[in-house]
Amino acid sequence: MxxxxxxxxxxxxxxxxxxxxxxxxxxxxxxxxxxxxxxxxxxxxxxxxxxxxxxxxxxxxxxxxxxxxxxxxxxxxxxxxxxxxxxxxxxxxxxxxxxxxxxxxxxxxxxxxxxxxxxxxxxxxxxxxxxxxxxxxxxxxxxxxxxxxxxxxxxxxxxxxxxxxxxxxxxxxxxxxxxxxxxxxxxxxxxxxxxxxxxxxxxxxxxxxxxxxxxxxxxxxxxxxxxxxxxxxxxxxxxxxxxxxxxxxxxxxxxxxxxxxxxxxxxxxxxRSAARAERTNSLLTIVATLFMPLTFLTGLLGMNVAGIPRADHPLAFAAVVLLCAVILVIQLALFKRWRWF
The missing domain is CATH 3.30.460.20 (CorA soluble domain-like)
Structure with missing residues (x-):
C-alpha cells in the first residue's frame, strides 16, 4: 500500500x-x-x-x-x-x-x-x-x-x-x-x-x-x-x-x-497595447483631418439655398470633384512633409 x-x-x-x-x-x-x-x-x-x-x-x-x-x-x-x-x-x-x-x-x-x-x-x-x-x-x-x-x-x-x-x-x-x-x-x-x-x-x-x-x-x-x-x-x-x-x-x-x-x-x-492604441488614434486623427476641409466644402456647396454660382452648369459636379481631389493631394503633401505618417 x-x-x-x-x-x-x-x-x-x-x-x-x-x-x-x-x-x-x-x-x-x-x-x-x-x-x-x-x-x-x-x-x-x-x-x-x-x-x-x-x-x-x-x-x-x-x-x-x-x-x-x-x-x-x-x-x-x-x-x-x-x-x-x-x-x-x-x-x-x-x-x-x-x-x-x-x-x-x-x-x-x-x-x-x-x-x-x-x-x-x-x-x-x-x-x-x-x-x-x-x-x-x-x-x-x-x-x-x-x-x-x-x-x-x-x-x-x-x-x-x-x-x-x-x-x-x-x-x-x-x-x-x-x-x-x-x-x-x-x-x-x-x-x-x-x-x-x-x-x-x-x-x-x-x-x-x-x-x-x-x-x-x-x-x-x-x-x-x-x-x-x-x-x-x-x-x-x-x-x-x-x-x-x-x-x-x-x-x-x-x-x-x-x-x-x-x-x-x-x-x-x-x-504594446498603449502603442497600438496610439497608432490607431493617430490614424483616426489623420483621416478626420483629411476629410475635414472636404466635408466643409461639400457641405457648403450642398446647401439647399438659392444663389450658388454655376449650380446649373453641366461641368459643375466635375469641377467640385476636381477641387476636392486637389485639396486632398495638397493635404497629403503637407502631411508627408510634416512627417505625420
Whole structure:
C-alpha cells in the first residue's frame, strides 16, 4: 500500500468512525526502517531499546487529540492548544528538552491553489515525534515512503530533518510551474490574447506574493531549529537544516525573480497595447483631418439655398470633384512633409 493510499484510507476510516486521530504511525528501528504501530499501542508507548523512536502522524481536528497530548505526553495545556489550533504562522520554540514547531507546505490538494498553504504542527522530545495536520499534506507521505522502503530517517532529529527537506523541496514544483507559464507567455508574444495573458500574470503575481508572505516566516522557524533545538538534535541534523534553509533562501529568491519577470511582461504587454492604441488614434486623427476641409466644402456647396454660382452648369459636379481631389493631394503633401505618417 502506497503512502497516499494509506493516508486516504486512514482519513476515510477516521472520518466515518471518528475512533482515533491516528493517520499512520511508525516505530523507527534506527537503521532507516520502521514497523507499523496502531493507536492502541501508541498510547503509553515506551522504547524497547535505545534506537527506537516513535513517530505518530495525527489529524488534529479529530476529537480527543488535545486531551491525549496533555495526558499521555505531558504537554502543557497552552502548548497542546497551539498544536491543535488553526494558528498556522510558521514558528519554532523549545520547552526544556522538547521542540515545538509550526511549518507550512504547498497545498497540492484537488481544487486548491499552491498559495493555499497547508500547516503541520510538530512536537518532539527526542524519543517521540508527533506531527499534526488538518488537511492532507504530501510531506509526511514522502518521509513515510522512505521509512517503508528501509532508507528513511534513523532518529528523531533525522526525521524532523526529512520532513522539513521534503516540505521545502515541494516549493520547487510551484516555482517551476510559474516560470514555465511566464516562458510560455513570453514565447507567445503579441499574438496571445491580451486579457487572458494579463489574467495569468495577475494570478502568478498573487501566487508569488502569497508564497513569499507565507514562506518568509518559515525561514526564521528553521533557523531557530538549526540554532536552538535541544541537544538530542545532533550536529549533522543542524547541518542538514542549514542546507534546507539555504535551499529555501534560493527558492524565495526565485519567487522574487518570477514576480519581477511577471511584472516586466505585464509592463511590456501594456506598453504594446498603449502603442497600438496610439497608432490607431493617430490614424483616426489623420483621416478626420483629411476629410475635414472636404466635408466643409461639400457641405457648403450642398446647401439647399438659392444663389450658388454655376449650380446649373453641366461641368459643375466635375469641377467640385476636381477641387476636392486637389485639396486632398495638397493635404497629403503637407502631411508627408510634416512627417505625420
Amino acid at each position: 502506497t503512502p497516499d493510499q494509506l493516508d486516504d484510507e486512514a482519513d476515510g476510516a477516521g472520518d466515518r468512525a471518528c475512533e482515533t486521530p491516528l493517520l499512520y504511525g511508525r516505530v523507527l528501528d534506527g537503521k532507516g526502517g520502521g514497523r507499523r504501530i496502531d493507536w492502541a499501542e501508541a498510547q503509553g508507548w515506551t522504547p524497547k531499546d535505545e534506537e527506537e523512536v516513535l513517530w505518530l502522524h495525527l489529524c488534529r481536528s479529530r476529537p480527543g487529540v488535545q486531551d491525549w497530548l496533555e495526558s499521555d505526553l505531558g504537554i502543557p495545556e497552552p502548548t497542546a492548544e497551539l498544536l491543535v489550533s488553526d494558528l498556522t504562522r510558521p514558528r519554532a520554540f523549545r520547552e526544556g528538552d522538547t521542540l515545538i514547531a509550526t511549518l507550512r507546505g504547498i497545498n497540492f490538494n484537488p481544487g486548491s491553489e499552491p498559495e493555499d498553504m497547508v500547516s503541520m504542527q510538530l512536537w518532539s522530545d527526542g524519543r517521540r515525534v508527533v506531527t499534526l495536520r488538518r488537511l492532507p499534506l504530501q510531506t509526511p507521505r514522502d518521509t513515510l515512503a522512505e521509512i517503508d522502503a528501509g532508507h528513511g530517517p534513523t532518529d528523531a532529529g533525522a526525521l524532523i530533518t526529512s520532513l522539513t527537506e521534503h516540505m521545502i523541496a515541494h516549493m520547487n514544483t510551484a516555482i517551476i510551474d510559474m516560470n514555465q507559464s511566464i516562458d510560455e507567455m513570453e514565447d507567445a508574444g503579441p499574438d496571445g490574447g491580451t486579457e487572458e495573458v494579463l489574467e495569468e500574470i495577475a494570478r502568478i503575481r498573487r501566487e508569488s506574493l502569497a508564497l513569499k508572505r507565507h514562506m518568509s516566516p518559515q525561514h526564521e522557524a528553521l533557523e531557530f531549529i538549526s540554532r536552538g533545538a535541544p541537544d538530542w538534535f545532533e550536529p549533522h541534523d543542524r547541518r542538514e537544516i542549514a542546507e534546507t534553509i539555504a535551499r529555501l533562501s534560493r527558492f524565495l529568491d526565485d519567487i522574487d525573480i518570477s514576480k519581477e519577470s511577471a511584472l516586466v511582461l505585464q509592463d511590456d504587454i501594456r506598453a
